[in-house]
Amino acid sequence: MPDNLVRVYRPDGSLQCGLGRGRTLKEDQQVLSALGGHVLSAEKRTIPVRVPQVCGAPTGRTNTYVIKAKEWELILRSFVGPAGFAEWTYDAPTTGVFKYDGTLQCGLGQEIPLAEMTQELVDAGVSIISSHKSSDGLMHIQLCGALTGQINVYEIATPDLYKALQLGFAPLASIPASAATGASLRDGLPVPWPFPW
Structure with missing residues (x-):
């Protein structure tokens, strides 16, 4: 990914054993846009680290978005903060x-x-x-x-x-x-x- 872009993610809220409702890409994109992140692309992904298998625990499914790195820096420094979003680091070596x-x-x-x-x-x-x-x-x-x-x-x-x-x-x-x-x-x-x- 180019240095001027960053992929960020937010767990979609889905829970194991069918508990919890997973949010759509569009729902979390609205939150990210309200924070100042203009989404260039969106994709559902699963965190590539084992999550314990327990009913009610998160599934590991996430909503990911590519935005400009400068926008992400502003979001991190803002009064509101990242609102549950984090940088997706799992593609890096x-x-x-x-x-x-x-x-x-x-x-x-x-x-x-x-x-x-x-x-x-x-x-x-x-x-x-x-x-x-x-x-x-x-x-x-x-x-x-x-x-x-x-x-x-x-x-x-x-x-x-x-x-x-x-x-x-x-x-x-x-x-x-x-x-x-x-x-x-x-x-x-x-x-x-x-x-x-």
Whole structure:
């Protein structure tokens, strides 16, 4: 896909065992358009990572849309935010994952170094391309013992994503250019797995 375009997705709301109503491409496109994303193409896709088979759990089916990368950047920075949309990273050869580093406010908690988490991934057979320390870019309550928001970020081979998830890592919704240099992840916040809400 050209650098000036990005594919974004939103789980369609369908649940296993026929529970929940899956939204149409048109329904989610209206939401994306209201956020400022002018859809160039739309397609139903399934997240290519195993979702546990449990009645009432999400099916993994999503509505995906190709929009301009500049529009996506504006949506991420907007007051409303991405409204449950995230960047579709599953076509790329690499993907980003993160885990909180264990630090807590007021000097509580013990920091887990990058090297220690790296070894955890390597021992599980995950191919690591790069790693760096960063922040989740979120506001945290000012309270002793609360999260600091400091995270260890790894760029890994996309086929190894499921292995990393099994270790408690979560994927980044997107990996902005600034993240590759270790800057703040404000332009592409990490989000809970497997769905961006």
